[in-house]
Amino acid sequence: MTERRVSVATHWGSYIAVVESGRLMRIEPKPDDPTPSPIGPGMVKAADDSARVLRPAVRKGWLNGEPRAHDTSRGADAFVEVSWDRAITLVSDELRRVRSLHGDGAVFGGSYGWASAGRFHHAQGQLHRFLALGGGYTDARNTYSTAALEVILPHVIGGHPWSYQSRMPMWDEIADNCELVVAFGGLALKNSQINPGGLARHQTRELQLRCREAGVRFVSVSPIRSDAAGFLDAEWLPIVPNTDTAAMLGIAHTMLVNRWHDEDFLRRCCVGFDRFASYLTGEVDGIPKDAAWAERITGIGRDVIIDLARRLATQRSVIMVNYAVQRADHGEQPIWMSVVLAAMAGSMGRPGGGWGAGYATMDATGVAPDRPFVATIPAVANPVADFIPVARIADALLHPGEVIDYDGRRLTLPELRLVYWCGGNPFHHHQDLHRLARAWQAPDTVVVHEAWWNTSAKFADIVLPVATSLERDDFAAGFSDPHIVAMPKVREPAGESRTDHQIFAALASRLGYEREFTESRSESEWVRHLYEQTRATLGGDAALPSFEEFWRSSTVALPPLTGPFPGNFGDLRTDPRRSPLPTPSGRIEIFSEKIDSFGYDDCAGHPKWFEPEEWLRADRSDRYPLHLISNQPASRLHSQYDNGGFSLDSKINGREPATINPLDAASRGIADGMIVRVYNDRGSCLAGVVVSDDVMQGVIQLSTGAWWDPVQPGRSGTLDRHSNPNVLTADRPCSRLSQGPSALSALVDVERYDGPLPDVLAYSPPSLDGE
The missing domain is CATH 2.40.40.20 (Barwin-like endoglucanases)
Incomplete structure (x- = not known):
């Protein structure tokens, strides 16, 4: 037998796939990856298991004329395998019917960006391009991972929701300059196995170890000890879950009453500290948010809180907050309060100090502030302006027409008649799955692209089998990862699987806009085109090798980005007038007049402690x-x-x-x-x-x-x-x-x-x- 070794890229790293006679035998780590993820070798088991979707399939009840009955049996029904021609006919006819009877906004373009690595075969990009060209669709706003963070940070520090990644200290800066890291939610290395879009090599463990060897001390504030790696020798402060804001308030109160806070930075570079201080001292509500108050809520000792306040204020420090703490009742508060605490502590805008979010959540976070432009499947403007917050899909299905608040706006939940899901698994990431299952009976039709018979496929009406990332050509470029990695096809698609692009091209052909969707390019031509577009934008031969050389070498480095990065806290500290933040005041908004004007009873004009609906003191x-x-x-x-x-x-x-x-x-x-x-x-x-x-x-x-x-x-x-x-x-x-x-x-x-x-x-x- 002839053994073929192929370089592959995934969200959890780059590997060598070993193939014999067209069969995937094993997946090996690349030798230059210091911390390869064991998820990659496990892909072999799933490649041909019994759960693969091998042919298009249609739910029996839907096929028998029950798509508009709200008491359907999605999730429990049998399926009928059909030909691709029939499947394409069924989906295209149903799209026409729903659009003509209910409007383009009745189509929900469900997708989640983690579908698989690859700049061209990006499920969300393919789906949204296809639906936008067909007339439009209702979209989802924000992500399950960081929705609260994405909405609150533009109010507090300004800019794009993800711009904070380029404004916080990187690990190498922390190693060179920092003395103390306090991590709310910890720094679990298990999360740094992954990177959205692909990853050349893992670096987070090495960089954390370098910080520790440089003498940086770590404090992990988390209910779980292993949220900080053992080699960090981190001080573990077990905290009652959902009480991070109260802990931060106790630290802030201690700084304030002892005059340990950075009065100069707060006066020049922030707005609203006086109003926040009135809340902190209890002048507003009669409750001082002191260390003893925080101890009763968080379980962290009063003396520990006082000592931590002193250390933060007297050492070059970083306040880190993980994404997990904001996926909770009043999740905006720990994000907002962590920025305020860093502003008080004195290290904001100094080398290796200040504030940051999501460290170790993905490998590239804190590794590089950004990466250069890399082309992807081009987006098309969505003619439908309506959207729903990402986590409100069950609400929209169950209560169309209901009006909800969102970031100062009033949104009317649309009536969704067709759910088209391509990439991601809503029956994984949504909450209260029994409620979602009830909501999932409401639309006329659910179409899903899937490689395996997971729960989302079983709860669909039409399931279209898709090729995995090992079964198509592409290239990867991860979030802030300064590399491009080739993704040549390892093996042929299982059964009758097709790529998402092939499916949408066939549907676009039936609906009359194939040329607009494909731009008359084949898939291989698209992959080359996107690479060449990237190469030209970055400077041609001087930046990247030819496509042929790249495809042979499998990995090429992108030219480094040196900035400047807008909204830099160091520039703000130096001269807030010449380097304002993109906030209404040009400064960090400890008190936000805009948020205050919304009049919400669960999010005030400054960070506050709100008791969660479910926690250990409830x-x-x-x-x-x-x-x-x-x-x-x-x-x-x-x-x-x-x-x-x-x-x-x-x-x-x-x-x-x-x-x-x-x-x-x-x-x-x-x-x-x-x-x-x-x-x-x-x-x-x-x-x-x-x-x-x-x-x-x-x-x-x-x-x-x-x-x-x-x-x-x-x-x-x-x-x-x-x-x-x-x-x-x-x-x-x-x-x-x-x-x-x-x-x-x-x-x-x-x-x-x-x-x-x-x-x-x-x-x-x-x-x-x-x-």
Whole structure:
């Protein structure tokens, strides 16, 4: 047999795929990657497993004329496999029907950017281009990962929601200049396995280690000890979940009353500190937000808070805040308050100091401030202006016409009659999956592009099989990663799979705009065109080699970006008049007149402590005394490759591990390795137990991403045989400002599961019949 070795790029790194006689045999790390992710080799197991969608399939009930009945059986129905010609006819006819009867805004273009790496085969870009050219669609605004952050930061520091990435200190600056890092939400290295768009090599571990070797001290404020790597020797401050804002307020009050705060920076470079200080001291409400007050809420000792305030104010420091803390009730507050605390501490705008968000959440965060332009599938303006906040899809389906608040606007939820989902898995990332399943019955039709029979495919009406990233040509360029990586096809698509682009081109042909969609280019011509466009923009031969040379070498470095980066806090500190921020005042908005004018009762004009609806001090904790931390998994990216070898090997008797403190386990008669039922009044799921003091008492940790496997699909509250924590999380907005998800504000309890253990059917296809 002839062995072929092919360089591949994924969201979790670059590898060598080994192929024999067209069959994928193994995936090996590249030798120059110091910390390769084990997710990559696990892709081999999933490449040809029984869950692959091999032919177009249509739900029987829909095919029998039931698409507009609201009591359909999406999620439980059998499917009929059909030819591609029939599938294209069904989808194009249904798009025509819905647009003609209900308007273009009745089509929802559902997608999530993590679909797969690649500049051309970008699922969201392909879907939105196709729908925009066809008349338009209702889009979603913001992301599940960072919705609260994306809305609040433009008010506080100005600029594009993601511009903060180029304005915060990089790891090398921290190593050279910083003395103290305080990380709210921790710095879990498991999250830095990935990078949206692809990754040449992992660097975060090396850079964190360099900081520690340079003498930087770390404090991790998190309910989970391992949210900071062991080699950091971090001081662990276990905190009651959802109380980060209260901890920061206690630190800020201590700085203020001891006059440790940076009065000069606050006066010259910020607005509204006096109004915030009145709240901090209790002048407004009679409650001083002092260290003793913070201790009662957070569980962190008064003396510890006072000492941390002194250290932050007297050492070159960085306040880091992870994305997890804002996926909670009132999630805007810890983001806003972390900026205020950094402004008070004295290091804002100084080399290696100040504030930053998302460190270690993705590998490139803190590695480079940005990367040069790299071309991608060109966008087309959407003729439909309507949108919904990303986490409000179930609300829109259940309550069309309802008016909601969003960032000072009043939005009317549209009536969505056709959901077209390409890229991502809504039955992974949405909250309260039983509610979503009810909402999913509302539209006339659900069309899904999928490579595997995951939950989203089983809850669709028409499933179109798509090629994976190993089954097509492309090139990758990750977020802030200064490389382009070739992605040549490793193997032929499984079964009758087609690329997203091929599917949309066929549909566009039926609908009369194929030339506009494809621009008369083949897929290989598109890949070359985008590379050449990038090359020309960056300076031609001097910047990047020819396409042929790039394709042979597999990885090329992009020319470095040196800035200047707008909104730099160092420039603001030096001269706020000559270097204003893009905020209404030109300065950091500790008090925002604009937000205050919205009149929201759950987001004031300055950061505040709002009690979460679900937390360990709530009345509800009498019934459900454990706080659920549904964080990102170590064994896959979200739900991608839950059927991969690495994810499957991490499970306990086929279930996702749930980590619980020894004291909580003992009081319930639970031992390591047992199967348990995790439950609340929204639902329940099975999980395998890991007993460990890695989590603080009163907390249970169950990662997201296990494919939802309800015993009785369509029956509200039915047991999940698998371990998807989003059967337990609440589908409520974190506030009226951002309407972001509040997944990490959820209380549960856990008990031994002593009944017959049901088989996991998450990876089994539905019943399939031929035409």
